Amino acid sequence: MAQAKDWSLRLARIEDAEAMPAIEARAARMFAEVEGLAELAGGETVTPERLRRYIRKGHCLVAHEEGQIIGFIVTEPFGRELHVWEFDVDPDHQRRGIGAGLLRAAMIDARNSGFRAITLTTFRDVPWNAPFYERLGFEEVTALDAHPRLAGELAVEADHGLPAERRCAMIRFLD
Template identity: 70%
Template sequence: MSGSTRTDWSLRLARPGDADAMPAIERAAARKFLADPDLADLDPNDTWTADKLRGLIRKGHCLVSEADGRLVGFLASEPFRRELHVWEMDVHPDYQSRGIGAGLVRAAQIDARNSGFRALTLTTFRDLAWNAPFYARLGFEEVTALDAHPRLVGELANEADNGLPAERRCAMICFLD
């Protein structure tokens, strides 16, 4: 049918068994960062472990995307009081540019709102098109008053300690009210 939109992927809550496939998706997606000369030293194999992902999944707010009978994307998040923090969101490169990432984020926003959270938070690269600008299109804004968000300040400091360039990183928030 001309002009119709065909959805060839689906979203659902993650189950503990999904954690085994998630690190490979993260690894594949991380290779995109290696094209940036300043990030060439990043290790794409430094991913969340399946055990840590299972721990997040048990908290009830992680999502996966399926296509062609397999997992192709995921969003791992964790509650912190009245906020839901997105630790990781990845879509396998073979399935990017199909709206899967945006679908995962929108579903997380709906889940968080329905669960009574007041906001979603995350940390990301401020200057990469598929990072902060992507999240901004989905309603996130950069946190400029970091003194009001000590948890996010701590996360940015941990990332810098782990070798991410602090000047390129930012915290973002999406208020759900």
């Protein structure tokens, strides 16, 4: 018998920004086990101030359980696309469908709000990155010249030390 879902999703609130960096930092520790990416395990997190700016735009979601935030997705509109800036589930709560639930809810919100696609950048070779997104219908953007915003984001990431050969942009068109 499957375990009942004991978590819920809702729109992020301004006050949620204070809890999000700790969840991001805990999730980032998983990179300690990925060859060549261990330095990301103790990296910087998105500041609460920046998170509040995204939350005010109205498309950020949190997963919560018993009043505690256990995951979140931070997005920002760019024209007719909604871009995922940060997406984390606390490691103690992973493998329960929370990440997929957050992403599916973000896709529904985006479609209902008139966006034509969701975009993001990620590691193509980390199991909980590109392969996870592929299972939810995302495709790697291979023609980056047709997506200058995403190409620019990948360039900024490379400038900040992320290995360009391991990064990719992905898109999920909303039907």
